[in-house]
Amino acid sequence: MIKINRPRIYSKYEINSIVFYGTMLLLMPIVLVFTYVFDAFTNNYDVRIYLLILVGITVLFTIIGTIFLLIKRDKLKRMVKATYVQEFYYLVIISIFGILGLVVLYKYLGGSPEYIASILVLSLLLFAYVLLNLGRKYFNLNYGRKK
Amino acid sequence: MKKRQISDESLNRIIKYLAIIILGFGIILLAIQFSDFWNWILRAIKSVIIPISLAYFSALIIFPLIKYLEKKGVGPRGFSLGLVFVLTVGLIFAAFYFLTPLIINEIKNFFTDDYPVIVDYINNDLRNEFLFGADLYDKIIAYVNETNLIADTVDSFVPKLITSLTNMLLPLLTAFALLPILLIFYLNDYEVIAERMRSIIPSKHEKNVAELSSRLNQTVGAYLRGQLILMVVLGSVATIAYKLIGLKYYFFFGFLVGVTNIIPYFGMLIAAVPPIVYTFIATSGPGPLLVLLVNVAMQFIEGNIFQPLIMSHQLSLHPIIIIISILFFGSLFGAIGVIFASPIAASIKVIYRFFTDLKKEKLKNSTTEATSS
Numbered sequence: 047m048i049k050i051n052r053p054r055i056y057s058k059y060e061i062n063s064i065v066f067y068g069t070m071l072l073l074m075p076i077v078l079v080f081t082y083v084f085d086a087f088t089n090n091y092d093v094r095i096y097l098l099i100l101v102g103i104t105v106l107f108t109i110i111g112t113i114f115l116l117i118k119r120d121k122l123k124r125m126v127k128a129t130y131v132q133e134f135y136y137l138v139i140i141s142i143f144g145i146l147g148l149v150v151l152y153k154y155l156g157g158s159p160e161y162i163a164s165i166l167v168l169s170l171l172l173f174a175y176v177l178l179n180l181g182r183k184y185f186n187l188n189y190g191r192k193k
Numbered sequence: 194m195k196k197r198q199i200s201d202e203s204l205n206r207i208i209k210y211l212a213i214i215i216l217g218f219g220i221i222l223l224a225i226q227f228s229d230f231w232n233w234i235l236r237a238i239k240s241v242i243i244p245i246s247l248a249y250f251s252a253l254i255i256f257p258l259i260k261y262l263e264k265k266g267v268g269p270r271g272f273s274l275g276l277v278f279v280l281t282v283g284l285i286f287a288a289f290y291f292l293t294p295l296i297i298n299e300i301k302n303f304f305t306d307d308y309p310v311i312v313d314y315i316n317n318d319l320r321n322e323f324l325f326g327a328d329l330y331d332k333i334i335a336y337v338n339e340t341n342l343i344a345d346t347v348d349s350f351v352p353k354l355i356t357s358l359t360n361m362l363l364p365l366l367t368a369f370a371l372l373p374i375l376l377i378f379y380l381n382d383y384e385v386i387a388e389r390m391r392s393i394i395p396s397k398h399e400k401n402v403a404e405l406s407s408r409l410n411q412t413v414g415a416y417l418r419g420q421l422i423l424m425v426v427l428g429s430v431a432t433i434a435y436k437l438i439g440l441k442y443y444f445f446f447g448f449l450v451g452v453t454n455i456i457p458y459f460g461m462l463i464a465a466v467p468p469i470v471y472t473f474i475a476t477s478g479p480g481p482l483l484v485l486l487v488n489v490a491m492q493f494i495e496g497n498i499f500q501p502l503i504m505s506h507q508l509s510l511h512p513i514i515i516i517i518s519i520l521f522f523g524s525l526f527g528a529i530g531v532i533f534a535s536p537i538a539a540s541i542k543v544i545y546r547f548f549t550d551l552k553k554e555k556l557k558n559s560t561t562e563a564t565s566s
Binding site: 135 | 419422426430434436437486494499
């Protein structure tokens with residue numbers, strides 16, 4: 047039997063799941079980034095309580111979203127697109143804010159400022175690797191391909 | 194040697210082209226004779242074209258949202274249009290309301306804290322640190338003082354700057370003042386206007402024109418929406434990154450990154466200059482190398498991840514094309530020409546590609562016809 051090397055096209059269910067869980071994973075850093083840039087915290091406010099509240103909200107959203115995804119599962123499984131450019135574009139944007147948020151989280155948790163650049167570079171590389179693989183495997187986007 | 198004969202067909206073609214060239218020269222000569230009249234007409238056309246194109250480009254961004262709302266059952270058109278309009282205006286107003294005080298505050302702080310330090314540095318420390326020695330520095334300063342170079346330059350430069358700014362700002366302000374009114378009418382009767390435009394075109398070309406306008410709306414609209422999102426995202430990322438590395442006036446520099454990103458590829462380079470220059474002069478904060486690194490990283494993300502996602506490979510424009518279009522449309526339409534240079538260039542590329550496809554299709558059809566007969 048001849049094996050045809052054709053990429054598998056995933057349904058909207060799989061793509062929406064990746065996008066949703068990715069968003070939930072990065073929700074806390076994204077919120078942190080904006081609180082940081084607008085100086086939402088005063089010094090006497092306990093950051094750890096705020097972080098706990100954020101974790102609670104994220105867990106709640108994840109549960110609601112998972113239930114919603116499971117309800118819509120059959121309908122979404124029937125929906126297929128050739129490429130998922132818009133969804134990938136969204137994932138890239140939230141990942142960039144997420145990376146910056148991770149650095150803010152590190153700073154809030156009392157990390158030394160001298161390692162910020164190293165953490166930023168490492169997380170950037172890690173995210174780029176994960177995103178490129180996700181894009182190639184699930185979103186049908188291949189950046190390495192020649193024009 | 195036998196002399197090659199020119200066929201009647203070739204001769205006819207040569208005469209036709211010659212006639213066209215002579216006619217063209219005649220028209221140019223006439224236009225030169227009545228240059229004042231043509232300038233008057235061109236100015237009138239320009240003043241109409243700018244707000245109309247601004248409304249068209251804005252409609253390309255907003256209309257899909259109205260269509261989406263209508264698809265979801267939010268209607269009639271007036272209601273969905275009103276909703277989107279209120280949302281857009283609210284968003285712009287909120288951005289101005291929250292960001293303007295922060296940026297103004299930073300500019301004020303710069304003039305109270307850093308500006309005296311910079312002046313002091315130029316007057317005192319720069320002499321000691323001057324690359325070619327203190328003697329040469331003294332000679333340069335003496336020459337500048339003797340010839341009154343700075344005062345003369347400022348005297349001649351400032352009035353010119355004010356005049357060019359007024360010339361640039363007036364049409365810009367008029368266009369922006371007219372924009373909401375034009376946009377409401379255009380979006381309300383979007384399909385009707387498209388239908389009327391189509392009715393002007395001869396029925397022979399109607400199908401092709403419809404196809405071309407649909408391609409233009411799709412590609413240029415996607416490009417504009419993507420570029421707008423990119424401006425907001427990169428502006429925010431720059432602001433956060435600048436704050437993380439401890440750069441002062443991060444809101445202003447981040448805002449600069451967002452605004453200049455309207456010019457693809459080069460906007461980021463332009464925006465990188467002020468913070469780097471500032472870090473050279475500033476006594477505290479990060480070094481210029483770190484700021485440069487942040488900008489290089491952002492430029493890399495923009496050029497290699499976002500631009501290919503926004504523009505499909507087919508529509509991607511070469512940086513040289515972008516420079517040429519910025520220079521050309523900038524000199525034609527001023528600031529608005531610079532802003533809209535890349536979408537106009539993208540539109541031209543779409544039109545060119547459409548005609549190439551059309552030619553290929555015609556050739557294919559004629560070959561099929563020939564083989565079948």
